[in-house]
Amino acid sequence: MTYKPTIGLEIHTELKTRTKMFCDSLNDPDEKRPNTNVCPVCLGHPGTLPTINVQAVEHVLRVGFALGAKIPERSKFDRKNYFYPDLPKGYQISQYDEPLCRGGTLALSILPQADNYQLPKKSIRIRRIHLEEDTGKLVHPEAADYSLVDFNRAGVPLMELVTEPDIVSGREARAFAEELQLLFRYLGVSDADMEKGQMRIEANISVSKRKDLGTKVEVKNLNSFRSVEEAIDYEIKRQTEVLEEGSEITQETRGWNEAKKETLSQRLKEEAQDYRYFPEPDLPPLYLGVEPQPGGIFIDLGAIQKSLSEFPWQRRNRFMAEYGLSEKDVEFLVRENDYATFFEEAVSEFSLEDRGHDVKEQSDQLAKLVYNYLSSDLKGLLMEKGAELSEIKIKPEHLAHLVFFIHQDKISSRAAKNVLLKMLETGQDPEHIIREEGLFQIADNGELEGIVKKVLDREMQAVKDYKAGKQTALQFLAGRVMAETRGRANPKTVQEMISRLLAGN
Numbered sequence: 001m002t003y004k005p006t007i008g009l010e011i012h013t014e015l016k017t018r019t020k021m022f023c024d025s026l027n028d029p030d031e032k033r034p035n036t037n038v039c040p041v042c043l044g045h046p047g048t049l050p051t052i053n054v055q056a057v058e059h060v061l062r063v064g065f066a067l068g069a070k071i072p073e074r075s076k077f078d079r080k081n082y083f084y085p086d087l088p089k090g091y092q093i094s095q096y097d098e099p100l101c102r103g104g105t106l107a108l109s110i111l112p113q114a115d116n117y118q119l120p121k122k123s124i125r126i127r128r129i130h131l132e133e134d135t136g137k138l139v140h141p142e143a144a145d146y147s148l149v150d151f152n153r154a155g156v157p158l159m160e161l162v163t164e165p166d167i168v169s170g171r172e173a174r175a176f177a178e179e180l181q182l183l184f185r186y187l188g189v190s191d192a193d194m195e196k197g198q199m200r201i202e203a204n205i206s207v208s209k210r211k212d213l214g215t216k217v218e219v220k221n222l223n224s225f226r227s228v229e230e231a232i233d234y235e236i237k238r239q240t241e242v243l244e245e246g247s248e249i250t251q252e253t254r255g256w257n258e259a260k261k262e263t264l265s266q267r268l269k270e271e272a273q274d275y276r277y278f279p280e281p282d283l284p285p286l287y288l289g290v291e292p293q294p295g296g297i298f299i300d301l302g303a304i305q306k307s308l309s310e311f312p313w314q315r316r317n318r319f320m321a322e323y324g325l326s327e328k329d330v331e332f333l334v335r336e337n338d339y340a341t342f343f344e345e346a347v348s349e350f351s352l353e354d355r356g357h358d359v360k361e362q363s364d365q366l367a368k369l370v371y372n373y374l375s376s377d378l379k380g381l382l383m384e385k386g387a388e389l390s391e392i393k394i395k396p397e398h399l400a401h402l403v404f405f406i407h408q409d410k411i412s413s414r415a416a417k418n419v420l421l422k423m424l425e426t427g428q429d430p431e432h433i434i435r436e437e438g439l440f441q442i443a444d445n446g447e448l449e450g451i452v453k454k455v456l457d458r459e460m461q462a463v464k465d466y467k468a469g470k471q472t473a474l475q476f477l478a479g480r481v482m483a484e485t486r487g488r489a490n491p492k493t494v495q496e497m498i499s500r501l502l503a504g505n
Contacts, residue, residue, distance in 0.1 A: 022050030042155030067104030324364035349400035393427025
């Protein structure tokens with residue numbers, strides 16, 4: 001019997017609010033000057049009193065609604081004893097027995113990964129989601145025998161989401177975390193940038209041959225999705241080897257060493273009783289959707305539900321149904337929100353076109369063309385220039401016009417690339433550029449045939465090679481014709497005409 005891994009995640013996410021969780025200090029993740037966004041409350045000065053940031057509470061509830069969690073009628077905050085220098089009060093304001101959300105699920109995205117590994121179709125259950133304050137940040141100067149504390153982050157609203165132990169591999173854990181980050185961004189509750197520490201993941205891992213769970217080990221310092229996957233897979237392998245040797249797993253906290261690609265022991269794992277939770281006496285309870293008792297704070301659940309927009313999985317289904325795109329195409333758009341918005345605005349232009357064609361019947365083809373030029377050609381140009389989509393001069397309707405000309409064979413794909421570049425540089429409508437540079441495809445077959453004959457007369461060696469059976473010569477001759485016409489000819493028509501003319505000689 002093989003060892004069965006069991007994995008649960010704890011995901012801490014800094015919420016996007018103007019101020020911190022319990023005071024008016026700014027919540028600015030980009031502030032680089034130490035101890036700038038601080039005040040007596042988040043510095044833990046005696047006699048100061050916290051106040052609840054209601055926006056942070058509403059953000060957590062948005063996540064709860066999206067995941068189908070149960071929202072209680074009442075919630076409260078608790079004190080959690082915390083004896084470390086990065087939170088000067090000596091305790092952390094958190095939630096213990098009455099969190100804002102319980103239950104819910106999140107389905108894994110099941111697209112094949114880069115190595116064509118197919119994730120199973122499954123949903124990961126959520127145990128709870130609660131709200132607390134973040135700690136400060138310890139800074140360790142190089143070659144120094146002391147540490148410094150930056151309290152800019154202390155008191156920032158921090159959402160903790162805890163899963164049930166439904167995950168069985170590093171790959172599943174990574175997929176879950178990526179989908180959760182995407183949801184946070186769609187909801188607007190957090191940027192969840194792992195490089196900035198806005199989303200931090202801890203994994204609880206055990207392996208066992210029995211039906212009951214093995215000894216749990218918590219792994220910290222997972223600051224990228226790759227680290228999540230690699231650390232979990234390493235820890236599964238390490239624990240399996242320990243058990244195979246007849247030894248026992250120690251319940252402990254371990255850290256992930258990115259350079260060595262291994263976990264290292266940090267300390268024995270604390271239990272809940274070590275934190276000695278008790279209700280926070282300085283904060284009133286929260287009443288969620290029900291009238292508060294005296295001294296409580298009312299949260300309007302109806303207003304929160306109305307504020308919810310489309311979720312990532314809803315957009316996936318809609319894009320495939322409305323535009324006939326593949327799962328792979330849709331995944332790119334779902335994960336690149338700027339591109340998805342640009343795409344929809346461009347495709348919407350086709351319903352407004354009145355050029356003697358039944359555009360509706362061709363909508364899927366047009367949508368696919370828009371996607372191709374947006375995700376490949378335009379994105380490639382932006383990467384070369386180091387620019388973002390939101391910064392460019394091209395409007396969605398301009399890309400739609402260009403695609404319409406391509407679809408109607410009024411401009412070749414080769415010429416379209418040049419037009420797209422000119423659109424990017426000038427912001428001009430494609431029709432203006434095409435007319436100005438004379439790039440509309442040659443519609444007169446007589447004119448095109450004259451150009452083809454001219455090229456054949458000039459490229460005698462290539463003609464001989466083609467007649468000798470070298471098919472590459474056809475590509476060469478077609479390329480010469482395309483150059484002669486400055487891309488104004490239809491490549492397929494050119495090849496057919498060359499083959500016909502040479503077959504007659």
